[in-house]
Amino acid sequence: MSRTYRDEAVVLRTHDLGEADRIVTLLTRGSGQVRAVAKGVRRTSSKFGARLEPFGVVDVQLHLGRSLDVVTQADTLAPHGRSIMADYSLFTTATAMVETAARLTEVEREPATQQYLLLAGALRALAERAHAATLVLDSYLLRALAVAGWAPSFAECARCSRPGPHRAFSAPMGGAVCGGCRPPGAAAPAEETFALLGALLAGDWAVADRSDDRHRRESSGLVAVYLQWHLERQLRSLRHVDRTGAARVDRTLDPAVAIIGRTA
């Protein structure tokens, strides 16, 4: 077997190592999460430059090492980092996405192609401002959890499968719950919020883009609760997500959404 391999990857995060090196955590298309050393990357003369900064999608060549692999070459496939880091809402949103991806692919080298494709797609949607950042984030979180085996239910009852719509939501039970299954203290979201959550999980953007701020906020709260319930440790970056800016970005860029979205 060759000691060198090549793959596509999203840079999840970086840690400085020694004077000039950096450990980059990659989510690769073929081999799941890989931690690798980028030697000399912090020197201004480095051939890697900013290619190995978080959120970038790269074509990397790696050399198998004893504990950590070594990055021998990196080419940019999508320089999302630049537009994301220039906007504080996009940056905090993307950070929550990569932290989630890192958490859901924690077993190193366990292939996670679905998670890779989902994250690369979500980062692109974010960088290109295809939809409001808060919607891209919540859709990503729901779908990443579904790929990890924790698909929520927003229509039929998560416990007894009774057809919906239902009026209660319980993260421990897996989403919407009917009147009979509803535990004490379950949330009671608006019907439109359930519809939005379903659209975000299904990737039905026509419905999601038309939603109004109130239901987006309620969805985000429920997605956060659902996510934290399924991840053992708290996600540190989630509380830093800047959603005020995200709403503003959406309005300035899409007048149609601005008009429809403000009727509430």
Add this chain to the structure above:
Amino acid sequence: MSAAYEGAVADLIAELGRLPGVGPKSAQRIAFHILSTDSDDVARLADALIQVKARVRFCAICGNVAESEQCRICADPRRNDTQICVVEEPRDVVAIERTREFRGRYHVLGGAINPIDGVGPDDLRIRELMTRLASGVVTEVIIATDPNVEGEATAAYLSRLLGSMGVAVTRLASGLPVGGDLEYADEITLGRAFEGRVRLDA
């Protein structure tokens, strides 16, 4: 690795290993270097460590390292009060001072926004910066955070925050490394260099 050693040596390796940029192997190497060093030299090192904690504190105004209430720069009446250069760490002040290009004041944030490590805007000295701007003396804020993702995001946050305050907000142009070849520049660096291009006067 320190488990392989006993008592004082293990303690020293463990302590050294907690320093930034020092891995287990380097910690071991430094520990054995210290063991083979003259007692006087080691005493000087130990004393320097104790003195720096006893004498040096952070400037009440800008957050730079200082040996009294105010740092050397804040206490200097010849500096320009209308400009504040915002940096992440005290070592950045040293780097900019070495250029002799800037005669204004500094503001040290104490890091960059890094949500994965739990560092948000409230964990940095941003409120202190706003307080300094409230007097209206400052007309330009120069953001000189690191040219990486966290530094850029911190700059984006600050420029949005300061945008409504009536001060000019500028960012250090981040361009191509001197001595490098254009064709090897990555897309982000090259993009920033384009953004920060300057007019060449004839």
